[in-house]
Amino acid sequence: MRQPDLSILIAAHRVQALxxxxxxxxxxxxxxAAVEVILASDDGTDYAPCLPLDPRLRFTAPGPVATGAFAARNRALAIARGAHVLMLDGDDALEGPPGAIARALAEARAAGAVLLPSIVRDPGGAPLRRIPEPGTLRFGFAQWADAFASLHLLVRRDLAQPFRPFRLIDDVLFDLAALAAAGGSVPVASGLAYRYQLRAGQMTDTAGARFDAEYAEALRLIARDGAGLGPHAPAAAAVLRRWRAMNRLVGGGGTRPALGNYHRAVAGYLAGAWPAGRRGAGGGGRRPPPDPLPPEAEGPLDTGSGSGSAGRGRARP
Known part of the structure; x- marks a missing residue:
């Protein structure tokens, strides 16, 4: 069998039905396209019986339990044979026409990586947000800072670093590092998209203080040794500071948005319609994101209420 063009990495934790x-x-x-899908069990389940027999499916040993998505993804990454890799949560999906992966691969080969647009869908399937907006051709750190949602790169294997030991934002750090390795700006896939299917019990449904603590730790890591981001470390830190500020604005104010309301709140904020009474100038045009916290003010979040801002779509470990 020839080398796959793409390895899809799935960390599986209590997603047998999904x-x-x-x-x-x-x-x-x-x-x-030649693809392989690697499922890394993290709940002791052998996922092979849940799926059809297909030579494109591969599985890591099902022994580990609750080691975290980052560890499961690293087990999948360790056996990946593809020339490119892409992370997919076990309760999310890809969208696009039948040849969308081949088209995205062609775009990635020329640039080292390609960004998949993210479509956030509510439990009924209706779209809440699309990031970036239709028509966006390239995406870099400046645009990422305004996204306020996890985004994923289909990236050349040699540019992919191992997932770092974070429970909530390991995927964010992985993709920021991939963006840095690809030069800081990549094309946006023209056919393939990533579907975040919101469901109760996901990482999105996590107290804001937990996300806040992980953002703080990630910022300390970048300040300490650059986190493998090279000259793009300051830009990556700026992304995390801005996301952390939005997390505090939405999830740290003493009320907890319902499932999916984080994305509704972000969309309203950028449009100048939320919070109430904070309309943007210029007749409702897009507002700038919240001011990032300066490094010296990055203390702990006071309240544990609220939803996390990474917009995750995987089962809670």
Whole structure:
């Protein structure tokens, strides 16, 4: 068997009923591309019986339990044979036409990586946000700072670093490092997209203080040794500071938004319609994001209420 063009990395934790759709969404878009889907169990489950027999499916040993998504993803990454890699949560999916993966691969080969637009869907399937907006051709750190949602790169394997030991934002750090390795700006995929399917019990449904603590630790890591981001470390830190500020604004004010309301709040904030009474200038045009916290003010979040801002779509460990 020739080397796959792409390895899809799935960390599986209590997603037995959901992972078949995630896998189907990959294979349905793999026309013209050699893909492998690697499932790394993190709940002691052998996921092979949940899925059809297909030589494109591979599995790590099902022994580890609750080691964290970062550890499961690293187990998948360790056996990945693809020339490119992409992370997919077991309760999310890909969207696009049958040849969308091949098209994205062609775009990534020229640039080292390509950004997949993220479509956040509510439990009924209706779209809440699309990041970036349609028509965006390239995406870099400046645009990432305004996204306020996890975004994913389909990245050349040699540019992909191992996932760092964070419970909530390991994917964010992985993709920021991939963006840095690809030069700080990448094309936006023109056909393939990532679907965040919101469900109760996901990482999105996590207290804001937990996200705040991880943002703080990530910022300390970048300040200490650059976190493998090279000359792009200051830009990556600026992204995390701005996201942390939004997390505090939405989830740290003493009230907890319902599932999906983080993204509704962000959309309203950027449009100047939220919080109430904070309309933007210029007749409702896009507002700038909240001011990032200066490094000396990055203390702990006072309240544990609220939802986290990374916009995750995986089962809670």
């Amino acid at each position: 992972v078949p759709e995630a896998v189907r969404s990959v294979l349905a878009r793999a026309e013209g």
